[in-house]
Amino acid sequence: MLELTGLRCGYAGDIIAVQDLDLTVGEGETFALIGPNGAGKSSTIMAIAGHVSVMAGDIRFRGDSLLGVPVEQRVRRGLALVPEGRRLFPDLTVVENLQVGGYTIPVGRQSALQERVFEYFPRLAQRRTQSAGSLSGGEQQMLAIGRAIMAEPRLLMIDELSLGLMPKVVDMCYSALAQLRTEGLTLLLVEQNTDRVLKFADRVCVLESGRVTWAGIAQAARNDPTFSSRYLGIGDPAGSEP
Amino acid sequence: MLYLELLIQGLVQGGIYTLIALGLTLVYGLLRILHVAHAALFTLGGYLGVILTNATGSLALAMVVTMLVTGMVGMGVYRVAYQPILDKPPYVALIASIALFIASEEIYRLIFGPYGLSYDAPPLQGVIDLLGSGMYLKQAELLVLLGTGAALVGLHLLSTRTRIGIAWRATVTDPEMAASFGIRTQRVRYLNFFIGSALAAAAGVMVALLNNLVEPTMGSVPSYKALAIIVLGGIGSIRGTLIASLALGVIESFGTIYLGSLLDRDAIAFAFLILVLMWRPQGLLGRA
Numbered sequence: 307m308l309e310l311t312g313l314r315c316g317y318a319g320d321i322i323a324v325q326d327l328d329l330t331v332g333e334g335e336t337f338a339l340i341g342p343n344g345a346g347k348s349s350t351i352m353a354i355a356g357h358v359s360v361m362a363g364d365i366r367f368r369g370d371s372l373l374g375v376p377v378e379q380r381v382r383r384g385l386a387l388v389p390e391g392r393r394l395f396p397d398l399t400v401v402e403n404l405q406v407g408g409y410t411i412p413v414g415r416q417s418a419l420q421e422r423v424f425e426y427f428p429r430l431a432q433r434r435t436q437s438a439g440s441l442s443g444g445e446q447q448m449l450a451i452g453r454a455i456m457a458e459p460r461l462l463m464i465d466e467l468s469l470g471l472m473p474k475v476v477d478m479c480y481s482a483l484a485q486l487r488t489e490g491l492t493l494l495l496v497e498q499n500t501d502r503v504l505k506f507a508d509r510v511c512v513l514e515s516g517r518v519t520w521a522g523i524a525q526a527a528r529n530d531p532t533f534s535s536r537y538l539g540i541g542d543p544a545g546s547e548p
Numbered sequence: 549m550l551y552l553e554l555l556i557q558g559l560v561q562g563g564i565y566t567l568i569a570l571g572l573t574l575v576y577g578l579l580r581i582l583h584v585a586h587a588a589l590f591t592l593g594g595y596l597g598v599i600l601t602n603a604t605g606s607l608a609l610a611m612v613v614t615m616l617v618t619g620m621v622g623m624g625v626y627r628v629a630y631q632p633i634l635d636k637p638p639y640v641a642l643i644a645s646i647a648l649f650i651a652s653e654e655i656y657r658l659i660f661g662p663y664g665l666s667y668d669a670p671p672l673q674g675v676i677d678l679l680g681s682g683m684y685l686k687q688a689e690l691l692v693l694l695g696t697g698a699a700l701v702g703l704h705l706l707s708t709r710t711r712i713g714i715a716w717r718a719t720v721t722d723p724e725m726a727a728s729f730g731i732r733t734q735r736v737r738y739l740n741f742f743i744g745s746a747l748a749a750a751a752g753v754m755v756a757l758l759n760n761l762v763e764p765t766m767g768s769v770p771s772y773k774a775l776a777i778i779v780l781g782g783i784g785s786i787r788g789t790l791i792a793s794l795a796l797g798v799i800e801s802f803g804t805i806y807l808g809s810l811l812d813r814d815a816i817a818f819a820f821l822i823l824v825l826m827w828r829p830q831g832l833l834g835r836a
């Protein structure tokens with residue numbers, strides 16, 4: 307589904323955020339990208355989405371290279387993004403944000419998708435005409451996920467789903483993802499909440515300072531009591547709640 | 549009665565300012581460019597309106613064609629003057645815009661001659677008795693009021709009820725995310741220039757009706773004032789632009805009667821601007 311080979315990406319002024327990154331996400335798989343602050347997780351996701359420039363290597367998605375593919379075409383190929391900080395359109399209403407999410411979907415199919423989003427997140431249904439900027443943090447994250455679902459993606463990338471949210475809201479988001487996963491959606495998750503994502507993901511890759519320090523099956527990371535302290539710089543291996 | 553008449557005169561002038569300044573606000577909102585050359589499209593609209601009305605005898609036809617053609621010229625301005633330098637700092641685009649505006653006056657002088665043009669048979673010069681109240685309004689002035697209202701209602705419907713309008717607002721707030729969901733932001737920019745330029749062209753045709761004169765320099769004072777208006781309105785805010793335009797029109801209208809012996813119309817406008825900005829540097833509706 308998604309294949310990064312020798313990826314190097316970064317920012318203007320020779321800032322390299324990620325180097326020599328190889329990773330493959332299979333169809334229907336849930337893949338977690340974790341690592342300390344500044345490791346390059348967001349940069350990787352934004353490079354796949356087309357917002358961070360690729361300096362070397364390749365990004366292949368469903369068989370074709372994404373290099374040189376304009377950002378607005380990537381969603382048409384099946385890629386959707388819940389970015390760090392959510393980046394909703396604050397002045398647009400809930401429904402309008404969802405309409406932007408489904409911009410590439412024929413109008414006839416949009417209302418059914420919208421109803422699905424409201425099934426996952428009933429609180430959004432009550433706030434249809436409220437502006438996104440006036441929602442609570444949890445509702446905003448639900449809307450960000452809903453907006454991405456509206457694009458009917460094959461691969462959904464989510465950056466920091468649980469950051470700053472109450473556990474109940476995080477549960478709600480993860481149960482929506484679990485449901486979508488059973489329908490074949492592939493997920494690429496960046497998470498601070500390591501415990502949570504190690505339970506949810508199939509495979510994991512740990513980044514540090516732009517390089518991979520560990521990659522493997524999530525179960526293996528979960529069963530290794532020294533995993534957190536060795537790879538995430540967290541002193542107490544048991545507790546990684548933020 | 550005098551007050552009411554001054555108020556209506558002010559609103560007519562404010563309507564013209566609104567139509568011109570909306571385009572500037574739209575461009576600023578989307579690209580963060582101060583589109584000084586916008587006033588050149590206002591002038592072009594005036595010329596095309598007069599020439600086409602004289603040629604066809606139909607003001608309505610002239611208005612439609614003028615708005616379409618000027619809208620397309622506006623898209624051309626974006627393509628040629630702004631798109632290649634979007635990744636440069638904003639003052640680069642500002643310099644390009646000023647250069648284009650200065651050049652446009654000379655181009656109009658060369659093409660249309662230095663002395664200006666008039667309608668052969670000026671349309672809409674009849675006078676309407678407002679509700680039989682003994683208050684009189686020129687038909688052309690009524691057209692300005694109705695045209696401004698129609699433009700605002702049209703923009704509102706476009707931006708809230710249509711797919712492209714919602715895409716447009718999304719692009720204004722976050723072009724990267726808009727593109728991520730498949731919005732072709734380049735098209736949004738073209739649309740933006742088309743609409744802004746067509747509205748300025750309509751203002752040009754209307755000013756030509758009010759003064760029965762178009763000349764190469766007719767855009768210069770409106771260009772300064774429209775810049776002042778968008779600063780006054782809180783840059784990028786459509787509602788602010790409307791309020792600032794109407795306020796400026798009304799202040800000018802009353803000012804010329806009560807302060808006319810001290811200051812001329814434009815001096816009153818800029819004195820008002822300076823005073824308001826001393827009180828609210830972020831503009832009337834701008835966020836502090």
Ligand SMILES: Nc1ncnc2c1ncn2[C@@H]1O[C@H](COP(=O)(O)OP(=O)(O)OP(=O)(O)O)[C@@H](O)[C@H]1O
Pocket residue numbers: 317318321322323341342343344345346347348349350390
């Ligand atoms: N817009 C930018 N311009 C320049 N450098 C940047 C930019 N964004 C990120 N970087 C740099 O790239 C590196 C990787 O940052 P990135 O945001 O990808 O890390 P991250 O793993 O997502 O961290 P966090 O957990 O804090 O979100 C960092 O060294 C950061 O300083």
Ligand SMILES: [Mg+2]
Pocket residue numbers: 347348349390465
């Ligand atoms: Mg990050």
